[in-house]
Amino acid sequence: MPKIPLVDVQAQYAPLIEELRERFDEVLASGAFIRGPNVAAFEQEAAASLGVRRTIGVANGTDALVLVLDALEIGPGDEVICPAFTFYATAESIARRGATPVFADVDAATLNLDPDDVAERVTPRTKAIMPVHLFGRPAPVAELAKLGAPILEDAAQAFGSPGIATSVASTFSFYPTKNLFCLGDGGLVAVNDDELGERVRMLAFHGSRDKVDFELVGYNSRLDELQAAFLRLFLTRLEEWTRGRREAAARYAELGLGELVELPADEPGHVYHLFVCRSPERDRIRASLADAEIASATYYTTPLHLQPALRSLGWERGSLPETERAAEENFSVPLWPGIEPAVQERVVEVVRSAVGVKV
Ligand SMILES: Cc1ncc(COP(=O)(O)O)c(C=O)c1O
Known part of the structure; x- marks a missing residue:
């Protein structure tokens, strides 16, 4: 764990x-x-x-x-x-x-x-x-x-x-x-x-x-x-939790994570169920996070049009380019209401060293 x-x-x-x-x-x-x-x-x-x-x-x-x-x-x-x-x-x-x-395909900026x-x-x-x-x-x-x-x-x-x-x-x-x-x-x-x-x-x-x-x-x-x-x-706690999620998302931006990977596009209604970033280097970043005992995850790496159970629908790889690119590049980093700033600092530090950016 x-x-x-x-x-x-x-x-x-x-x-x-x-x-x-x-x-x-x-x-x-x-x-x-x-x-x-x-x-x-x-x-x-x-x-x-x-x-x-x-x-x-x-x-x-x-x-x-x-x-x-x-x-x-x-x-x-x-x-x-x-x-x-x-x-x-x-x-x-x-x-x-x-x-x-x-x-239908997704918008590259909003997913x-x-x-x-x-x-x-x-x-x-x-x-x-x-x-x-x-x-x-x-x-x-x-x-x-x-x-x-x-x-x-x-x-x-x-x-x-x-x-x-x-x-x-x-x-x-x-x-x-x-x-x-x-x-x-x-x-x-x-x-x-x-x-x-x-x-x-x-x-x-x-x-x-x-x-x-x-x-x-x-x-x-x-x-x-x-x-x-x-x-x-x-x-009764949802508003407070949502505020906590949005604060944590803003803190990742303040800590400079956006200079290292693509951050989720913010908007006032975003309630950050997950904090999903993108990078062509995601596998290397995730390996460094794992070495530092920091959890990360990827989502929908086999998008639904390519899932075995839906094969009879006849979709082929290449038919939804933005979806497929998102599947290859997305990964999430820790976020929950009340996550400590020190934890987020550590996450950003590890990502920074993984992408080879000098402080
Ligand atoms: C986008 C989406 N749709 C549907 C579901 C299905 O919800 P449940 O697991 O409660 O059946 C989930 C979550 O698991 C979901 O993330």
């Missing part, structure tokens, strides 16, 4: 251990573990925080995507445009519905969908565009919306950003390293349309409103009460 981790989730919840225990005891005493009062309250609090009409707690971020696509009756014969530089679940959810993921490239891939079969707010940076939703198809935001990595959840539906994951996380699996769907929200809610509950009449063929995908109780507590 490296001495300096990539993210330190335990450091984030350590000051809240007593309060977490209280929440656990309350749920235990209530005996209500499924569809209890904490789930209902969290759904309302999350809706208020996101500025949407309704949210529906579900089992994880992947189910959230599948449920939205199902609720919109997107299936065989339909196309959904999404990036290939993202976690597999984005395209998996589309394929799981029997629809076709159509990959989010490039609206010009998306525009070229819109066809009469396009039923939705699914941008991902990658690494916490808002995707260009307003520009994508001009292309005419409904926008479904995969916001798994961006809870807390003011620039998201403005379209038909947004989905979230509460996997333990996410900006808003729980202590296990959890997810959320956010919508502004009551009818769509009701359909998602029913689908997540076996297609039923009351477990007596089953109106749709659905799923069993629920956020459980214990996780909702934890999430309510964590939601």
